[in-house]
Amino acid sequence: MTRLVPTALIILTASAATADETRQLDAHEHGVGQLNIAFDGDQIAMELHAPGADIVGFEYTAESAEDRGLVDAAVATLARPLDLFALPAAAGCSVVQASASLESEEANDEHGHEDHAEHEEEGDDHAEHDHKDENHAAHEEDHDHAEEAHHTEFHAEYLLNCANPAQATLIDFAYFDAFPNALELEVQVITDRGATAFEVERDAPVLDLRDMF
Ligand SMILES: [Zn+2]
Known part of the structure; x- marks a missing residue:
C-alpha cells in the first residue's frame, strides 16, 4: 500500500x-x-x-x-x-x-479503574471498613480527576x-x-x-x- x-x-x-x-x-x-x-x-x-x-x-x-x-x-x-x-x-x-x-489517552482512565477495583477487594471486618471507605472516597476523587484530563x-x-x-x-x-x-x-x-x-x-x-x- x-x-x-x-x-x-x-x-x-x-x-x-x-x-x-x-x-x-x-x-x-x-x-x-x-x-x-x-x-x-x-x-x-x-x-x-x-x-x-x-x-x-x-x-x-x-x-x-x-x-x-x-x-x-x-x-x-x-x-x-x-x-x-x-x-x-x-x-x-x-x-x-x-x-x-x-x-x-487510555492510561489515566485504566489506572483509575485498577485502583478502584483493588479497594473493592479489601477485607470486610468493621475496623477496616471505615478505613476502606475513606480510601475509597479518595480514589473516587482521583478517578474523577483522571476523567477530566481524559x-x-x-x-x-x-x-x-x-x-x-x-x-x-x-x-x-x-x-x-x-x-x-x-x-x-x-x-x-x-x-x-x-x-x-x-x-x-x-x-x-x-x-x-x-x-x-
Ligand atoms: Zn478534549
Whole structure:
C-alpha cells in the first residue's frame, strides 16, 4: 500500500507527525479541529483531526451500547469525505481511500479503574471498613480527576482522485451539519503555489480556493 501513496500524502503525513510530537490531546481546544488538504496533480489528500467533544459530544471511554453506537456511527460518517467536504460536481472527484478512527489517552482512565477495583477487594471486618471507605472516597476523587484530563480525538485520512481538479476550488463544509458541536476547522491547503492557512467556521462553512491555483 505504501508504494501507492502519492507525494502529497507523504508530505501531509510528515507534517502531521511533527505536529503530533509537540501537541498532546489535552492541549486541543473543544470545538476546533484541523484539516490538511494537499492538491497533487489529479489527486487530493486530506487529513482531519477533531476532538471527540466535537464529533460525538463526549471524550470519556464509550462503554454503554448507546455511546459505542455513537462512536461507530461517527467513524462511519467520517469515512465518507465527499459528504463532509463537498466539492463541485464539475471536479469529478471520487474517493480512492478513506479511513477514520478514534484516538484516546487510555492510561489515566485504566489506572483509575485498577485502583478502584483493588479497594473493592479489601477485607470486610468493621475496623477496616471505615478505613476502606475513606480510601475509597479518595480514589473516587482521583478517578474523577483522571476523567477530566481524559481527551480523545477522531482522526481521518482521505485520498481523492479528480477528473478535473482545477474545478475543485470551492469546498462546502457539510461537516458542520453532520457534527453540531464542531465550531471551527483550522485548514491548511497545499498546492503547487505553496501552503496557506484558513479558518473555516460554522457561520461561513465554505472555503474558496480559486486564489490557490
Ligand atoms: Zn478534549
